[in-house]
Amino acid sequence: MGPTAALSIVSLLAGFAAARNCANLTIPVSISARQGLFKDVPFEGNLDATTFSQNFNNIGQNYSQVLLQGYQTLTGNYKIAAQFCVPEAGSKTSTIQLLSHGIGFDKTYWDVPFNNYNYSYTDVALKKGYATLAIDRFGIGNSSHDDPINVVQAQAEVEVLNTITTMLRNKKVPGITGSYTKVIHVGHSFGSIQSYWLSALYPNNTDGLVLTGFSVNPAFLPATIAAWNLHIARLNQPLRFGNTSNGRGIDISAPYRSGKVVGAVQGFLNKVGVKLSSQDIWNEIATTEVANLIEGYNHSVTSYNYPSGYLAWSDFTSQQYTFLLPGYYDLSLGLYAESTKQPVTAGELLTIGSSPSSSPFTGPVLVVTGQQDAAFCGGDCYANTKGAASIPAAAAAAFPKTSKFEAYIQPNTAHGINFHYNATGAYNVIQSWLGVHGLAA
Numbered sequence: 001m002g003p004t005a006a007l008s009i010v011s012l013l014a015g016f017a018a019a020r021n022c023a024n025l026t027i028p029v030s031i032s033a034r035q036g037l038f039k040d041v042p043f044e045g046n047l048d049a050t051t052f053s054q055n056f057n058n059i060g061q062n063y064s065q066v067l068l069q070g071y072q073t074l075t076g077n078y079k080i081a082a083q084f085c086v087p088e089a090g091s092k093t094s095t096i097q098l099l100s101h102g103i104g105f106d107k108t109y110w111d112v113p114f115n116n117y118n119y120s121y122t123d124v125a126l127k128k129g130y131a132t133l134a135i136d137r138f139g140i141g142n143s144s145h146d147d148p149i150n151v152v153q154a155q156a157e158v159e160v161l162n163t164i165t166t167m168l169r170n171k172k173v174p175g176i177t178g179s180y181t182k183v184i185h186v187g188h189s190f191g192s193i194q195s196y197w198l199s200a201l202y203p204n205n206t207d208g209l210v211l212t213g214f215s216v217n218p219a220f221l222p223a224t225i226a227a228w229n230l231h232i233a234r235l236n237q238p239l240r241f242g243n244t245s246n247g248r249g250i251d252i253s254a255p256y257r258s259g260k261v262v263g264a265v266q267g268f269l270n271k272v273g274v275k276l277s278s279q280d281i282w283n284e285i286a287t288t289e290v291a292n293l294i295e296g297y298n299h300s301v302t303s304y305n306y307p308s309g310y311l312a313w314s315d316f317t318s319q320q321y322t323f324l325l326p327g328y329y330d331l332s333l334g335l336y337a338e339s340t341k342q343p344v345t346a347g348e349l350l351t352i353g354s355s356p357s358s359s360p361f362t363g364p365v366l367v368v369t370g371q372q373d374a375a376f377c378g379g380d381c382y383a384n385t386k387g388a389a390s391i392p393a394a395a396a397a398a399f400p401k402t403s404k405f406e407a408y409i410q411p412n413t414a415h416g417i418n419f420h421y422n423a424t425g426a427y428n429v430i431q432s433w434l435g436v437h438g439l440a441a
Ligand SMILES: *[C@@H]1O[C@H](CO)[C@@H](O)[C@H](O)[C@H]1NC(C)=O
Pocket: 015, 016, 017, 022, 023, 024
């Protein structure tokens, strides 16, 4: 730790909420990314999203290849929203964990306020003395949005991640005056793919990789896309993903949460002679797009104003299928995640499989995947392992030069590690592993 980092902590504390030592930053980045130029795909209504999924999953074609017209160099200046946190005043570190969320979430994945933050990855890392920077990936959340087919693609996001890493090392992030000499890249899912991708292109710009919700087996992606039942994001949550012109005014989010909507709907149905139990009505609202329609009926909630071509899984049932292990997560947290979910762009899906096939990174790599992960393990990381100890363990082949590779399988956990009762169990494994592999705070 250099004296500069200590100074930065002192200067930042003034602006922090007392207990958590975190600040929201907006980071301007300039990037240049060589990436795909795809044919235009219509995204007018939900059926267009379904057509996209059908084409994407068709085993007779590589849809990315079908749409690819050539390559382009994207250059641009963008704004990246981030949450920066430092440990208790007085603790010192020059090691920072740079956190990249996966599809369907934003930077808050790492610091879920639910249940007084007891699912927070950030809290666990701070307690071990690390600083953390969680970004909204380029194109998502409060970071700049752009053309969802030809701008917001994986390669551009990797360039953003690499640029921010260099800025951290060189004290160039506005709002962070300290210098971080060690940057550990921690990802979840697509964020892990991008962290891996960074290590393949810029192996000298990372000091360690923690890839959660990850394997290098692409066999389960089509089932995941199918289960998402993708819809146009701005139609799925018009009041949150759409813009203010969609109208507001009647605030029904509070009564919905308190259960009053269930009673009102039941009263209405009774009047027209339909007898449904309140449990059935709750099901019909909470597990379908009815709940998504209601989300955002609140003047103070951000309107993200996502253009068509930003897609979202349809409802809570899709979310459970792809992220959650029944019986091992709190239903209220699942509903919370549904109410704060984020979209995916068509361009991201078309480029998710285009990472380099191996990384020359020489430092330590830890993969942590839930045993019942559907997207990266097909529901069981110990099945069909083809000789490796687990499906994630086979990722070792992508790191031929690493000093240390380990795959850890977290029990009773599906893809959304963060939302399971034992999330902090996995998070403690990660911090301990970093500590014994030369990356203590
Ligand atoms: C950062 O933004 C989040 C989300 O809007 C908010 O809850 C939090 O209070 C902000 N933190 C600070 C320190 O301003």
